Amino acid sequence: MLEQIRMRVTQHQPRQVETQGLPEAGVLIPVTSTAQPEIILTVRSQKLSTHSGEVAFPGGRRDPGDVDLCYTALRETHEEIGLAPDLVDVIGPMGSLVSRFGIKVTPYVGVVPEQCVLCANEQEIAHIFRVPVEFFLEDRREMTHRIDYEGRSWYVPSYRFEGHKIWGLTALMLVEFVNIAFDADIPLRTPYELER
DSSP states (O other): OHHHHHHHHHHOOOOOOOOTTOOEEEEEEEEEOSSSOEEEEEEEOTTSSSSTTOEEOSEEEOOTTOSSHHHHHHHHHHHHHOOOGGGOEEEEEOOOEEOTTSOEEEEEEEEEOTTOOOOOOTTTEEEEEEEEHHHHHTTOEEEEEEEEETTEEEEEEEEEETTEEEOHHHHHHHHHHHHHHHOOOOOSSSOOOSOO
16 A cells, blocks of 8 residues: 555656745654554644634644755644654655645655654644544545635535544645555545435
């Protein structure tokens, strides 16, 4: 499964968003290196001014000294969950998106050891959890949100896993990842039909 992820993501030509002047952020989609891979997600602290209490990938805003957005994603991931950059095998980027706060976010897929020790930075992260990739491949959505963006409608799934709501930008990134890496064929451009 990991070889398939590696091959598909490295061959993928990610969508670029023309957003001159917007602040940028890099996030990591951490995938565990196991026979049944899991995706590592965080719950953001209630203390934060934006996206507080929401499920998100580790990552954050680009600092002036960051050499690129991949560096940003790795630096912020280390700060937030204690995952050392040298433990991450970065495979490549997914398409950039613009958050509702006007930040251009670029996710990077990275393979991480199954047994890596993670520690939440309590100032930023309330909780760290893992979701089997299989959960998203089965598209066990709770509901679908219609989002009108760039002159078109997007139909974004909202998932619930062990009490955590996974929706919005994070869900969009997850769906793009499983569609690219596994041909999941989860629709984003057409209304969701219950019986697929």
